[in-house]
Amino acid sequence: MNRSQILEEIQKNVTKLSTSNLPEYKYIPLHQKPSPSVDELKKIMHLLKKIIFPGFFGTEQEAKEHSMEYYMGVHLEQLYDLLQEQIFHGLCFEVEGCSDSKERSSNIAVEFINHIPHIKYLLSTDIKAILDGDPAAKSLSEIIFCYPAIQAILHQRVAHCLLNLGVPVIPRIITEIAHSNTGIDIHPGAKIGEYFSIDHGTGVVIGKTAVIGNHVRLYQGVTLGAKNFILDNDGLPLDVPRHPILEDWVTVYSNASILGRITIGEGSVIGGNIWLTHSVPPHSKVLQSGAIE
Numbered sequence: 001m002n003r004s005q006i007l008e009e010i011q012k013n014v015t016k017l018s019t020s021n022l023p024e025y026k027y028i029p030l031h032q033k034p035s036p037s038v039d040e041l042k043k044i045m046h047l048l049k050k051i052i053f054p055g056f057f058g059t060e061q062e063a064k065e066h067s068m069e070y071y072m073g074v075h076l077e078q079l080y081d082l083l084q085e086q087i088f089h090g091l092c093f094e095v096e097g098c099s100d101s102k103e104r105s106s107n108i109a110v111e112f113i114n115h116i117p118h119i120k121y122l123l124s125t126d127i128k129a130i131l132d133g134d135p136a137a138k139s140l141s142e143i144i145f146c147y148p149a150i151q152a153i154l155h156q157r158v159a160h161c162l163l164n165l166g167v168p169v170i171p172r173i174i175t176e177i178a179h180s181n182t183g184i185d186i187h188p189g190a191k192i193g194e195y196f197s198i199d200h201g202t203g204v205v206i207g208k209t210a211v212i213g214n215h216v217r218l219y220q221g222v223t224l225g226a227k228n229f230i231l232d233n234d235g236l237p238l239d240v241p242r243h244p245i246l247e248d249w250v251t252v253y254s255n256a257s258i259l260g261r262i263t264i265g266e267g268s269v270i271g272g273n274i275w276l277t278h279s280v281p282p283h284s285k286v287l288q289s290g291a292i293e
Contacts, residue, residue, distance in 0.1 A: 034089040034098075036170050042177060044082050048158060051075050052120045053144050076113060084109035087162075090170040108165050115161050122194060126153050129197040133217055149198040152184035159188035190224075192216075193248070200254075207243035213266070216246050219254040227260035227277055247282070 001009070016022070020030040046057065051072065055063025062071040088105035092098035127150060130143050137143050144150060155178035159171035171188035179185045184201045186192075189208035196212060198204055200220035206212070210224045224244050229237035245263045246252070253272040258264065265282030274286055 033094070034092045036086050036089045036093065036173060038173060038177070040082060040086055041170065041173055044079065044086065045155060045158070045174065045177065047075055047079050047082070048116070049154070051079065051116060052123060052154070056141070056144050076116075080109050080113060083112065086170060087167055090167050093169045108162075108167060111165055112161060119157050119161060122157055123150070123154060125194040126150065126196050129195040129215065129217070130199075133197055134199060148182035148184065149201045152178045152182045152186060152198065152201065152204075153192075153196060154178075156186040156188060156190065156192065160190070160192070163188045190243075203255075208239075209241040209261075210243035211245040213246055213248035213250065215249045217251045219252065219272070221255035222252045223257040223259070225257065225259050 049057040050062065054068055054072070058071070061067055084105045087108050088098075088101050091101040091105055127140055127143050130147060130149060131137050131140055137147070155174050159174040162174070163171040175186055175188050182201060184198060184204045186204070186206040187208040187210075190206045190210040190212065192206075192212045193214040193216065195215045197217045198219075199217065203221040204218055205223045205225060207225050212224075224246070226242040229242065230240055232238055241261050243261065244258045245261070246258075247264060247266040247268075249267045250264050250270070251268075252258065252264075252270040253274075255272055256270045256274040256276065258270065258274075258276045260277050262277065262279040264270065264276075265280055265284060267282055268280055268284040268286070270276060270280075271285070271287040273288060276286060280286055
């Protein structure tokens with residue numbers, strides 16, 4: 001082909017791809033509203049790591065006693081500026097008019113900043129739970145700096161807070177950033193208690209309506225999923241509770257699948273490679289047939 005023929009072929013596709021009402025593309029809407037920026041949200045999460053873990057993800061100077069308060073103020077102000085803009089874009093993402101969203105996004109950003117001390121507390125308990133349950137972990141610092149579980153749990157706890165504050169779209173982007181980086185997929189809607197730990201982590205999936213108590217430990221490949229969906233009159237799945245409830249002190253070993261709105265009683269142990277679709281009472285042990293403890 002000569003250049004003229006190449007450009008002619010390109011133009012055919014330009015016309016087709018620029019037409020928004022073709023029936024074969026009916027499930028791809030034309031998006032003409034502000035969109036959150038993944039790159040900016042990554043900056044926000046890095047800034048939050050500096051705020052929550054001083055000295056680990058910034059400079060040593062930021063963690064000095066005589067200067068930490070100064071840097072904390074700088075970081076929190078930067079966080080507000082970045083976050084309120086992204087929240088504004090999130091609020092406008094799927095609505096026709098968002099004239100009041102500037103003030104709302106500002107208020108939500110401030111409210112989120114007020115929640116950061118509690119998020120830091122929860123992460124502190126998670127780090128301790130990992131240290132207590134992993135002989136390979138030599139220090140709290142190693143866990144903060146190296147362990148993918150902490151990155152995934154940090155992103156989920158931040159996303160969960162934003163979701164509870166009424167922010168659309170952004171919480172899911174934040175947890176998908178962690179999913180891409182760690183292989184751990186935790187929906188922002190999942191409710192997770194204190195002292196939560198994930199060992200290894202690759203392949204863990206936790207669904208939107210899962211409820212996890214305190215001192216729960218999961219190993220790699222665990223799925224807390226839905227067994228089936230209830231459909232509405234249009235054949236679309238209803239967003240109703242459909243994922244498991246894990247009570248306090250539950251341990252789930254690698255590659256177990258716990259499916260449906262069932263309850264795993266306090267202190268129970270679910271063995272590896274188990275397929276579980278019914279509730280179990282407290283202090284149960286569910287193992288494969290013939291398994292030796």
